[in-house]
Amino acid sequence: MEFKSLRYFVAVAEELHLARAAERLDMDQSPLSRAMRDLERLLDVQLFDRSARQMRLTWAGQVLLGEARRVLATVDHAIQATKGAAQGYQGFLRIAICDSLAQPRIASLLARSREEEPELGIRVFELPFSQQLKGLHTDLLDIGFALSDAVNDGLLAEAAWTDPVSVIVPARHPLLAHAQVRLEDALKYPLVLCHPDAGSGCHDQIQAVLEGAPVPPKVADRVSSLGVMLTLVGAGYGIGFAIGSQVQTLQRPDIAIRPLAGATPPTLTTYLLRRQGEPSEPMKRLIGRVMSMTTRADEDPPPSAVGR
Numbered sequence: 001m002e003f004k005s006l007r008y009f010v011a012v013a014e015e016l017h018l019a020r021a022a023e024r025l026d027m028d029q030s031p032l033s034r035a036m037r038d039l040e041r042l043l044d045v046q047l048f049d050r051s052a053r054q055m056r057l058t059w060a061g062q063v064l065l066g067e068a069r070r071v072l073a074t075v076d077h078a079i080q081a082t083k084g085a086a087q088g089y090q091g092f093l094r095i096a097i098c099d100s101l102a103q104p105r106i107a108s109l110l111a112r113s114r115e116e117e118p119e120l121g122i123r124v125f126e127l128p129f130s131q132q133l134k135g136l137h138t139d140l141l142d143i144g145f146a147l148s149d150a151v152n153d154g155l156l157a158e159a160a161w162t163d164p165v166s167v168i169v170p171a172r173h174p175l176l177a178h179a180q181v182r183l184e185d186a187l188k189y190p191l192v193l194c195h196p197d198a199g200s201g202c203h204d205q206i207q208a209v210l211e212g213a214p215v216p217p218k219v220a221d222r223v224s225s226l227g228v229m230l231t232l233v234g235a236g237y238g239i240g241f242a243i244g245s246q247v248q249t250l251q252r253p254d255i256a257i258r259p260l261a262g263a264t265p266p267t268l269t270t271y272l273l274r275r276q277g278e279p280s281e282p283m284k285r286l287i288g289r290v291m292s293m294t295t296r297a298d299e300d301p302p303p304s305a306v307g308r
Contacts, residue, residue, distance in 0.1 A: 001042060003075075006068040008035050009047070013065045016055045016231050054235050062195070062224035066128045073125035074140060093120065093282050096127040096135060096144045099226045100194075100202045100242060101270055103249050105161060105293065106145065112289055120282055128224070129201060136275055142283060144273035148201025156276050158287075161294045162267040165209060166244030167258045168229075170236050180261035183213050190220035190238035192229050202226075202268070206241050209266040230255055243268055 008025065012032065015021040022029040040047050047061035057065065073096075097106055106124075113122060127135065129148045135141035136155055149157035167181045175181050175189070187210075194203035210217050220238035223229045229240045230247065234254030244257045260266060272290055279287065 001039070005035060005039050005042075006071060008032055009039060010065065010068050010072065012036055012048075012055075013057055013061060013068075014227050016057070016228070018055070054231075056232075057223075057228060059195075059197075059224075062228070066131055066224065069125075070127055070131040070135070073127060076123075076125070092142075093122050093286060094125070094135075094140065094142045095122060096125045096132045096141050096146075098128055098132070098146045098202075099126055100147055100268075101145055101246060104245050105163075105270075109286075109289055109293060113286055116289075117282070117285065132273060136273060142274065142280075143286065145270055146201055146273060147205055147268055147270060149269075149271045150201070150204075151273060154276055155273060157271040157273050159294075160270045160272045160290050162269050163243040163245065165206070165241050165260055165266045165268055166247065167260060168233050168240040168242050168247055169256055169258065170233055170239070171254050171256055173239070173256065175239070175258060176256055178258060178261075181258045182261045183209070184215060186239060186241075186260070187213055187215050187217050190218045192221050192223060192232045192238040192240045193217075193219055194229070195222035195224050201271070202242075205268050209241070 008021075011021040011024050012018065015024060018029050018033055022032045025032065036048065043064075045060045046058050047064060049056045049058055097103075110122060110124070113120065125135075125141070127141075127144075129144075129146040132141060132144035132146055133152065133155065136144060145160065149159075151157045167175065167186050169175050169189075175185065178185070193206060196203050196207075221232055223232065226242060226246070229242070230250070230252060232238065233240050234252060244259060247255070247257055272287065274283065274287075
């Protein structure tokens with residue numbers, strides 16, 4: 001398999017639209033379509049479901065998307081670490097985040113680290129939870145941020161911060177008539193949820209919210225990533241649940257955000273993952289910044305994001 005085939009596949013899998021993926025890759029649509037069919041023949045699996053109104057990933061395609069991102073991230077890390085050494089960086093932290101996290105918090109953490117330790121090289125990779133566990137075990141990562149604390153032997157998971165859950169709906173949806181959405185009203189519509197086999201803490205935490213709901217949910221589809229969920233919601237397949245501040249940063253015109261109503265709305269907990277044992281000095285300092293951010297957030301929690 002050629003390395004460029006993985007880059008092409010990730011672009012198509014994230015866009016779920018050949019023309020947009022071709023534009024992103026700065027290439028013609030026809031050779032990109034041919035490359036995807038060649039990849040399916042090489043692997044002898046169907047990666048895309050082309051029978052629906054819109055291209056969708058099969059479960060095999062969702063699994064390959066996670067693996068392909070990991071391979072691309074590993075290669076990128078090797079390149080960046082080499083360049084960083086040449087530029088005089090004295091140390092590196094390799095940090096992974098899952099795509100469902102509140103990016104403004106991550107950005108604040110990285111900005112503070114860069115301000116306080118400009119000599120420290122930090123590389124950030126977007127990886128699903130299962131790949132973060134592999135990277136931590138094989139010393140390809142130093143720290144992970146994910147929505148699950150279901151770590152295995154040799155790893156630690158520490159609560160970093162919490163964010164309120166928001167309802168993600170298509171543009172021009174009836175729920176947009178409300179400034180806040182009651183859970184029982186949201187459950188009148190089909191849902192696009194995280195797939196349990198993806199090993200994502202997003203599934204477990206959202207499922208805990210739904211188990212306390214007054215009516216059973218109607219599930220339209222289950223996906224392995226936030227990006228695929230937003231694509232299906234924007235296409236009108238159903239509504240979803242996510243961290244509002246994360247979705248808001250994507251500025252998508254086809255979706256809107258509403259906070260869940262209630263005196264104590266449900267939240268999603270982000271965990272910091274690392275190997276057991278004494279952390280390095282750069283890791284200690286970064287963990288200290290995370291803990292101080294958590295303390296400030298508890299004292300002055302951020303407001304729920306409200307979309308268009």
